[in-house]
Amino acid sequence: xxxxxxxxxxxxxxxxxxxxxxxxxxxxxxATVDRVVSLAPNLTEIVFxxxxxxxxxxxxxxxxFPAEAKAxxxxxxxxxxxxxxxxxxxxxxxxxxxxxxxxxxxxxxxxQNIAVFVTDPHDLEGVFRSIGQIGEIAGVKDQANLxxxxxxERTNAVEQAVKQKPPVxxxxxxxxxxxxTAGHDAFVTDLMRRAGAASxxxxxxxAWPKYSNxxxxxxxxxxxxxxxxxxxxxxxxxxxxxxxxxxxxxxGRVYRINDDHLARPGPRSVTGLEEMARALHPDAFGK
Amino acid sequence: MITSASxxxxxxxxxxxxxxxxxxxxxxxxxxxxxxxxxxxxxxxSEQLPVRASLCALASFGTSTCGLSQDQFDILFQIRLxxxxxxxxxxxxLATAGxxxxxxxxxxxxxxxxxxxxxxxxxxxxxxxxxFGAIEWTRPVLAFAGALLATLAVxxxxxxxxxxxxxxxxxxxxxxxxxxxSVIVFVTVMMDATRIRSFTFWLLGDLSGTSKAxxxxxxxxxxxxxxxxxxxxxxxxxxxxxxxxxxxxxxxxGRVRIVVFLVASLLVGxxxxxxxxxxxxxxxxPHLARLSLGSDNRISIPAAALGGxxxxxxxxxxxxxxxxxxxxxxxxxxALIGAPLFIYLLRRA
Numbered sequence: 001x002x003x004x005x006x007x008x009x010x011x012x013x014x015x016x017x018x019x020x021x022x023x024x025x026x027x028x029x030x031a032t033v034d035r036v037v038s039l040a041p042n043l044t045e046i047v048f049x050x051x052x053x054x055x056x057x058x059x060x061x062x063x064x065f066p067a068e069a070k071a072x073x074x075x076x077x078x079x080x081x082x083x084x085x086x087x088x089x090x091x092x093x094x095x096x097x098x099x100x101x102x103x104x105x106x107x108x109x110x111x112q113n114i115a116v117f118v119t120d121p122h123d124l125e126g127v128f129r130s131i132g133q134i135g136e137i138a139g140v141k142d143q144a145n146l147x148x149x150x151x152x153e154r155t156n157a158v159e160q161a162v163k164q165k166p167p168v169x170x171x172x173x174x175x176x177x178x179x180x181t182a183g184h185d186a187f188v189t190d191l192m193r194r195a196g197a198a199s200x201x202x203x204x205x206x207a208w209p210k211y212s213n214x215x216x217x218x219x220x221x222x223x224x225x226x227x228x229x230x231x232x233x234x235x236x237x238x239x240x241x242x243x244x245x246x247x248x249x250x251x252g253r254v255y256r257i258n259d260d261h262l263a264r265p266g267p268r269s270v271t272g273l274e275e276m277a278r279a280l281h282p283d284a285f286g287k
Numbered sequence: 288m289i290t291s292a293s294x295x296x297x298x299x300x301x302x303x304x305x306x307x308x309x310x311x312x313x314x315x316x317x318x319x320x321x322x323x324x325x326x327x328x329x330x331x332x333s334e335q336l337p338v339r340a341s342l343c344a345l346a347s348f349g350t351s352t353c354g355l356s357q358d359q360f361d362i363l364f365q366i367r368l369x370x371x372x373x374x375x376x377x378x379x380x381l382a383t384a385g386x387x388x389x390x391x392x393x394x395x396x397x398x399x400x401x402x403x404x405x406x407x408x409x410x411x412x413x414x415x416x417x418x419f420g421a422i423e424w425t426r427p428v429l430a431f432a433g434a435l436l437a438t439l440a441v442x443x444x445x446x447x448x449x450x451x452x453x454x455x456x457x458x459x460x461x462x463x464x465x466x467x468x469s470v471i472v473f474v475t476v477m478m479d480a481t482r483i484r485s486f487t488f489w490l491l492g493d494l495s496g497t498s499k500a501x502x503x504x505x506x507x508x509x510x511x512x513x514x515x516x517x518x519x520x521x522x523x524x525x526x527x528x529x530x531x532x533x534x535x536x537x538x539x540x541g542r543v544r545i546v547v548f549l550v551a552s553l554l555v556g557x558x559x560x561x562x563x564x565x566x567x568x569x570x571x572x573p574h575l576a577r578l579s580l581g582s583d584n585r586i587s588i589p590a591a592a593l594g595g596x597x598x599x600x601x602x603x604x605x606x607x608x609x610x611x612x613x614x615x616x617x618x619x620x621x622a623l624i625g626a627p628l629f630i631y632l633l634r635r636a
Binding site for chain 2: 080177178179183201204205206209210211212213214215217218220242245
């Protein structure tokens with residue numbers, strides 16, 4: 001979790017503190033941070049949600065929420081950010097969502113005295129931790145804690161509502177052709193469990209495995225979740241061929257849920273949790 | 288092989304008969320092995336099916352369930368068998384095209400993947416997917432066009448004043464391959480993020496998205512293409528002596544070249560449109576065919592067609608079972624087997 005903050009939080013510009021990130025690195029962060037670059041849409045959402053949006057000076061082309069984010073300068077996309085542009089923006093901290101390409105990146109940015117902070121949440125607890133860390137980095141710890149507290153309350157409400165319900169066997173279709181699903185390490189697998197679902201691929205190793213068509217057919221899921229309609233558009237709005245005869249399709253239990261709520265581990269994940277739970281257990285919510 | 292001593296004194300007609308018999312025997316053996324592989328590999332998969340009932344259902348050509356549940360029956364006949372047939376068609380196509388290019392260009396290293404022709408077909412398929420996503424038949428058509436253009440580009444680049452030397456041809460192939468690779472990278476970067484993952488998988492060769500509409504087309508093109516190139520095998524044999532000698536012996540060199548280029552491009556185009564770029568099949572399989580059956584194209588081309596089908600069926604079974612229920616792209620398996628074998632063959636040559 002958070003390692004010791006340097007106690008003397010004075011206005012000394014040279015003062016730093018250390019925060020441990022999800023890659024296990026102890027990252028040196030300036031005592032006051034007012035220039036941040038985010039390299040993932042979920043991190044941009046967190047920065048705005050904790051009320052530090054005015055400190056965001058760079059974002060990726062995928063960062064489209066909240067609407068104010070679009071006014072912030074673009075630095076390329078998550079996989080191909082422009083180092084030059086990032087450096088030109090003079091950020092103190094760059095937030096990244098995975099450890100991909102980190103080595104080259106970190107070295108070059110650290111050469112410019114820019115800290116790289118890695119987040120890699122595998123469950124909702126990890127998202128809450130990311131929110132806390134980013135709040136701490138931006139110096140708005142109280143607001144971040146308040147946000148986490150509210151999100152926890154909503155999460156608990158959902159979990160209480162579905163507690164007595166038998167879990168629904170769900171197939172989570174990331175893409176139909178080729179067939180991709182959410183595996184053991186995917187953040188959304190934890191979200192499904194909390195929503196009263198039993199993902200039929202919850203034990204498949206890795207986060208986003210390419211899945212066997214025949215195993216999907218044999219799994220006979222009772223419901224299918226199609227993340228689509230958000231930034232994914234209509235790309236994933238059709239059920240994979242191997243699942244067309246599944247109980248889920250035969251009983252009309254195919255649910256399209258905004259992919260931005262499910263695929264971005266951020267504040268809106270709890271909205272995704274609520275949407276999934278309401279879709280799977282409508283009677284648990286008194287409607 | 289048994290006739291090698293007598294063939295020295297045999298008449299041309301006798302020799303032809305011997306060749307025909309050898310072709311028929313080797314093709315019959317390979318066809319039997321292919322049939323066996325289709326049956327055996329359809330018993331393997333990420334889901335365990337009862338062996339006896341599956342064999343019974345296969346023997347009835349799907350007219351009887353033999354006690355298989357509806358799901359098991361669907362897995363066997365809607366998922367596994369179409370995928371195995373597609374693997375056979377893709378393998379047959381690529382190996383036949385490889386054998387054709389190798390004979391025509393008199394270069395044992397000519398291969399659709401290494402010459403950039405698969406990449407040409409891949410660019411064509413991507414254009415079809417980006418601009419005409421919903422219209423499936425545009426994929427093989429544009430893949431064919433892409434393969435043909437890449438073939439012509441390689442051929443033009445390779446032909447110097449001294450003719451196309453093997454080294455020049457491979458260099459031309461490298462140039463076309465890398466150029467088209469950067470076109471592919473450019474197109475993937477321009478596409479939206481959600482589609483990139485499926486494309487990168489497809490680019491490595493993937494048979495999981497077997498399209499019900501395209502499967503019969505791919506199978507028919509494979510069979511027709513393999514027959515067409517086998518019919519031109521005698522001309523290709525003579526061409527291997529050199530274009531001038533072949534011309535003097537009555538081969539219409541220009542026409543043979545056009546037909547082989549067209550047929551091979553069609554084979555590569557239809558297989559890439561269905562499965563992405565499965566590498567090394569066109570290299571490894573014709574080599575093995577020539578090593579074991581001799582360099583007469585009348586034997587090695589049909590043998591390569593059947594052997595290619597066999598090779599990709601086995602490779603894809605590995606790809607879909609080794610980390611089940613997850614899957615690997617079949618191209619990773621063929622390259623894993625193909626690249627070391629290629630080095631071995633290169634050192635032997």
